Amino acid sequence: MTTITSMDVPDTSSLVARALKNDQDAWEDLVDQFTRLVWHVVRGFHQLDPQSQADAHQTTWLKLAEQLTNVRDPERLGAWLATTARRECYRLLKLADRERPEHEIELEPSSVELDQHMLDSERDAQLWQAFGELGESCQALLRLLLTDPPLSYDEVADMLDIKRGSIGPTRRRCLDLLKAKLNEASRQDRS
Amino acid sequence: MTDEELMDDLRRVIQAMDNPSLPDPAAAKSALAWNHIDAELALLEYDSELAEADSGVLLRGAETMPRQLTFTTGDVTIEIEIGPSGLIGQILPPQAATIELHSGNDEPRRVADADEFGVFQIQEFKPGPTAVVARAVDGSWSIRTAWTVA
Numbered sequence: 354m355t356t357i358t359s360m361d362v363p364d365t366s367s368l369v370a371r372a373l374k375n376d377q378d379a380w381e382d383l384v385d386q387f388t389r390l391v392w393h394v395v396r397g398f399h400q401l402d403p404q405s406q407a408d409a410h411q412t413t414w415l416k417l418a419e420q421l422t423n424v425r426d427p428e429r430l431g432a433w434l435a436t437t438a439r440r441e442c443y444r445l446l447k448l449a450d451r452e453r454p455e456h457e458i459e460l461e462p463s464s465v466e467l468d469q470h471m472l473d474s475e476r477d478a479q480l481w482q483a484f485g486e487l488g489e490s491c492q493a494l495l496r497l498l499l500t501d502p503p504l505s506y507d508e509v510a511d512m513l514d515i516k517r518g519s520i521g522p523t524r525r526r527c528l529d530l531l532k533a534k535l536n537e538a539s540r541q542d543r544s
Numbered sequence: 545m546t547d548e549e550l551m552d553d554l555r556r557v558i559q560a561m562d563n564p565s566l567p568d569p570a571a572a573k574s575a576l577a578w579n580h581i582d583a584e585l586a587l588l589e590y591d592s593e594l595a596e597a598d599s600g601v602l603l604r605g606a607e608t609m610p611r612q613l614t615f616t617t618g619d620v621t622i623e624i625e626i627g628p629s630g631l632i633g634q635i636l637p638p639q640a641a642t643i644e645l646h647s648g649n650d651e652p653r654r655v656a657d658a659d660e661f662g663v664f665q666i667q668e669f670k671p672g673p674t675a676v677v678a679r680a681v682d683g684s685w686s687i688r689t690a691w692t693v694a
Contacts, residue, residue, distance in 0.1 A: 481561055
C-alpha cells in the first residue's frame, strides 16, 4: 500500500546552495531537473537552426553557473531559466537576421506574439517546476491519470497498488498541493 | 482555475517536456566548472544587437557593421567588435594583458596579448558561446566577460 505524502524530492533551493559550493553532483541534478524545460523553450523558436538552438541551450546553463550567486529565489529557478533561454533565442534570431542578405530578412514576430510566447513559456515553466516538486507518489498518480489513451481507475489502482476508492480524494489532494505551489510561485513573482 | 483546466495544462506540459530528443547534457553539466575561473565578472553593458532591438528601428546597412559589445566591472572595461576579420578588443583604461578565450566546449586557451594600448585581436574565432578572460600583465586584476553567443 503506497501512501501519498508531500515529501519533496531534493528541493531546488538545497541543490542551488550545494552547487554554489561547487558540488558537481548537485549541479548535474539541477541540469537533469531543468534541461527539458530549457529545451522546451528553445525548441519553441522554430526559426533557429539546430546549431543555434544548441548554443542557446548551452549558453543558458553557462549563464546560470555565472549568475548562481545572484539567484535570490531558487523556487522560481524554472522561470528564470525560461526567461534566460528565451532572451538568448531572441538575440540569436537578431544575429541570424543580420547575417542573411537583406531581401531575406523576415518580419520579426509581433510584440504580441513575443509576449504570448513569454507568458506561455513562463507559466509552463512554473507548472513544470511545481509538478516536479510534488512527492513522487503524486507525480506518479497524475501522470497515470493523464495518459493517452486514458487508463481506467481500476488499472491505475492496480499499477500504484492503492485502493480504487482512494484515487479520487488523492487526485484532489495532489492537485490542491500543486495549486498551492503555483500560488506561492506567483505570489513571489509579484512581490 | 478548475481541476480539469489544471489537468489539461499539466497534460500539455508533460507531453512537451517528455520529448525524448534532448540535447547532450554533457556541455550543460560541465558549465559549473567553466565558472571556477579566478576572475571578476564583467557584465554586459552594451550590445549593438540589442540596442537596435530596443530602439525598434532597423538601421539599414547595420548588418554590415561589426557587432559591438561592452563589458565592464566598473574599474575595467572591455570593448569587443566581432566582424568578418575576427574579434578585436580594447581594454580600458589601456594596459597590457594576456587574453584567454573560453568556448564552453574546448579547453580555454591563451589566444592573444593586449598591447600597452590595451588592444588585442583574435583571428581564429569560432561562433558559439564565448567568454573572454583578460589578466593584467602586472597581475593587478583578472576579469572575465559574461557569456554571450558570438
